[in-house]
Amino acid sequence: MSNDLGRLEDLPIDYRDQLTSENLVPLWPSLRGVLPPHVPTRKTQPTHWAYQAIKPLLLRAGDLTPIEKAERRVLVLANPGHGLEKMQASAAIYLGMQLLLPGEWAPSHRHTPNAVRMIVEGEGAYTTVDGQKCPMSRGDLILTPTGLWHEHGHDGTDPVIWLDVLDLPLVYYMETSYHVNGERQQVQPGRGERAYGRGGVVPTQVFQRSGKRYPMLRYPWVEARAALEAMAADEPALECVQVTYVNPETGEDAENILGYYALMLRPGQTLKLPARSPACVFHQIEGRAQVQVSGSDFTLEAADTCCAPGYEAVTLRNLSADQPAFLFMADESPLHRKLGVYEVRA
Numbered sequence: 001m002s003n004d005l006g007r008l009e010d011l012p013i014d015y016r017d018q019l020t021s022e023n024l025v026p027l028w029p030s031l032r033g034v035l036p037p038h039v040p041t042r043k044t045q046p047t048h049w050a051y052q053a054i055k056p057l058l059l060r061a062g063d064l065t066p067i068e069k070a071e072r073r074v075l076v077l078a079n080p081g082h083g084l085e086k087m088q089a090s091a092a093i094y095l096g097m098q099l100l101l102p103g104e105w106a107p108s109h110r111h112t113p114n115a116v117r118m119i120v121e122g123e124g125a126y127t128t129v130d131g132q133k134c135p136m137s138r139g140d141l142i143l144t145p146t147g148l149w150h151e152h153g154h155d156g157t158d159p160v161i162w163l164d165v166l167d168l169p170l171v172y173y174m175e176t177s178y179h180v181n182g183e184r185q186q187v188q189p190g191r192g193e194r195a196y197g198r199g200g201v202v203p204t205q206v207f208q209r210s211g212k213r214y215p216m217l218r219y220p221w222v223e224a225r226a227a228l229e230a231m232a233a234d235e236p237a238l239e240c241v242q243v244t245y246v247n248p249e250t251g252e253d254a255e256n257i258l259g260y261y262a263l264m265l266r267p268g269q270t271l272k273l274p275a276r277s278p279a280c281v282f283h284q285i286e287g288r289a290q291v292q293v294s295g296s297d298f299t300l301e302a303a304d305t306c307c308a309p310g311y312e313a314v315t316l317r318n319l320s321a322d323q324p325a326f327l328f329m330a331d332e333s334p335l336h337r338k339l340g341v342y343e344v345r346a
């Protein structure tokens with residue numbers, strides 16, 4: 001097959017003008033661009049966002065912009081490879097750091113993109129999702145899946161900050177992104193959600209299925225951390241000490257498009273992750289780690305975040321010789337699997 005396809009400039013100008021006026025475009029000058037050999041073209045650049053840099057700017061946003069003027073007071077972690085104005089960390093992943101001050105309320109709405117929040121700092125805030133009040137503590141993961149009402153409140157005394165992860169870039173690209181505003185939700189006491197908080201047992205559905213697509217909305221960090229520590233202790237030879245956040249009724253990914261995971265690096269451990277098609281995001285929950293990906297070398301301090309493009313191997317190294325390091329990960333693998341494009345490259 002020829003690597004030397006005809007260029008646009010090779011065509012007579014009158015022919016090109018006629019094509020344009022009929023809304024027609026020749027494929028061959030662009031064919032290698034849209035279908036490059038062996039490895040896709042990726043705009044996603046390895047990018048690191050230091051919490052130390054974000055936090056003071058976010059607190060200043062708290063002074064500059066009242067919550068009523070922001071609805072959601074967020075600084076977006078934008079990948080320069082996509083252009084900052086696109087507000088993308090990768091092709092399908094949006095990341096933002098959100099600040100809620102004591103007494104503030106971020107009003108109820110629902111939208112088509114799926115979201116999760118990973119709590120970074122502070123106590124006393126909560127998200128109400130589909131009538132369920134979900135308290136926020138460091139490391140907790142709270143789902144706000146597509147279509148579910150959600151709002152944030154804060155009864156504590158200090159600022160609360162969390163990382164939002166959404167599939168907004170994909171949903172927007174599909175021309176399916178919109179929101180609806182709503183009234184303050186009635187908190188529904190005890191719908192039994194807490195029964196899902198224990199690994200291995202779920203409520204028996206004797207008379208009918210729960211009917212809930214999202215039975216579990218809050219994944220407490222104490223539980224995920226305990227699972228990782230137990231795995232590490234019980235399987236000393238296990239290389240990748242990682243758990244996946246799943247729907248406890250089906251075992252499927254917690255949400256439809258992005259995947260969420262927690263990972264433990266043993267003291268001094270170096271973990272080489274193979275090149276896989278999905279882009280991914282790392283957020284340091286505890287400890288410090290080095291992240292190497294396609295020529296970039298980041299040090300993740302606690303609460304730092306970085307992203308890695310797809311089709312690149314990633315090396316993670318725990319920078320402590322005597323303490324474990326814990327990371328939250330998000331990636332595009334549920335999307336890639338559903339689309340049939342998921343790959344692991346040896």
Ligand code: 1HN
Nearest residue numbers: 072074096098150164166168
């Ligand atoms: C959103 O609804 C939240 O509810 C946060 O906290 C970030 C970014 C884009 C679109 C919707 C929230 C968002 C968002």
